[in-house]
Amino acid sequence: MAGETDLETLLESMHPVVRNGEYVYALWPHGRPLEGDVEAAVREAEGLTVVLRRQEADRLGLAYDFVAAWITLQIHSALEAVGLTAAVSAALTHAGISCNVLAGFHHDHLLVPAGDAERALGVLKLLGKGIVLRSEQPQDRPEILELTAQAFSVSPVTGQPVAGTPIEVGLLRELFASEEYLPELSIVAEIGGDIVGHVISTRAWVGELPLLGLGPIGVAPTLQRRGIGSALMKETAVRAAAAGEPGIALLGSPAYYRRFGFVPATSRGVQPPEAVWGDHFQLLALPGWPDDVRGTFRYAAPFERL
Template identity: 40%
Template sequence: MLIRRETPADQATIHALHSDAFRREEGVTPVEAPLVDELRADGDLIDALSLVALRGGETVGHVCCSRARIGEDATASVGLGPLGVRPDHQTSGVGSALMHAVLGAADALGYGLVVLLGSPDYYARFGFVAASTLSIASPDPSWGKYFQARTLTGYKPTQTGAFAYAPAFSRI
């Protein structure tokens, strides 16, 4: 498996991948596919943190991070997601490989926190904890334990407060 940064030539494939990975109902495009497109169009998708996984030359997974804010700080954290893997490659390690790669890249870029909304059972293996334990408030209190954060090397305990995703998240 090869993991590399997204290129402009990958955009249509990434859209199709998220449509397939998150499809809940036939004929209905899941919100994750246009979300990536909107983050990119708004300039909030962080190029160095938009990664594709390739197997045999085919794109089988994608993960991205976008600009975010904790309190008044718009530089300390990123919002992760979506993380999508083609259905025929799920449970084969693609998602884990993408997570390790994007967390390592975010750390190398100096971010202090990665925040996401997802399954605690899945994301705990990557060091994610309920964001509330780090005094990070969710945009929606009903998210509870599913709103999670992972500290990185650049983390400072003062990075607390209300979390805000990039504007595209509120349009979905």
């Protein structure tokens, strides 16, 4: 049977499955006859590379450093399917996940750092829906501002249509130009090259403690409630934790943000800039959160001018 060759169909039908256990790449000692349970091998002029279970490498006394999770893309992908591996590796690269691709006769296989397996699965699941997350580039800004205008054309506070340009558009324009702008924390969701979602987090403080203030976040109105907002929120939390940020604060509906681990900020010692915000001012404490924090939250300067 000829495998799938249409890239969109391939991406939609991609069912990533993680094999049990950990896998390693090792160089097979020159001159030693090949033995043991080898999952894949590549012969080069310099020597033989083998991929095998970590325990098997240990049993055979082989040295390795890269310890990987093995993800199989369960589609019958024709070897000539142009674009599948490029799309997969580009999406993983945007997420900062390194990946080695092995093509078998039936399936493509990805070896990603063992600790990144779950996150890689999340990236692949989104890619199956055609969604790629990546850092914003300056040339994306007009499209992001347009998307933000659409997303906030109905006020999230009153539920009523907004007359004129929503204030979030001007705020975002100022945040892009502000000292508190952090490029890695301005993230877009893209479908087929179009920007369909955006979230930004900027430098903020509680007393002397630097942390993040999240917002605005917006998803194209016709594509809301399909998981794009959630994907942007989760990506923000992962990137923030990896950057050593202690926490993320935001103003929004507790019913939405609770699912990502946000709690009323006051329960972690942080007072909102305006007392009336109450429990709508929320905080996600990341692993570096110092428990003795007490103080009032201060957003990036452009928020102060609202």
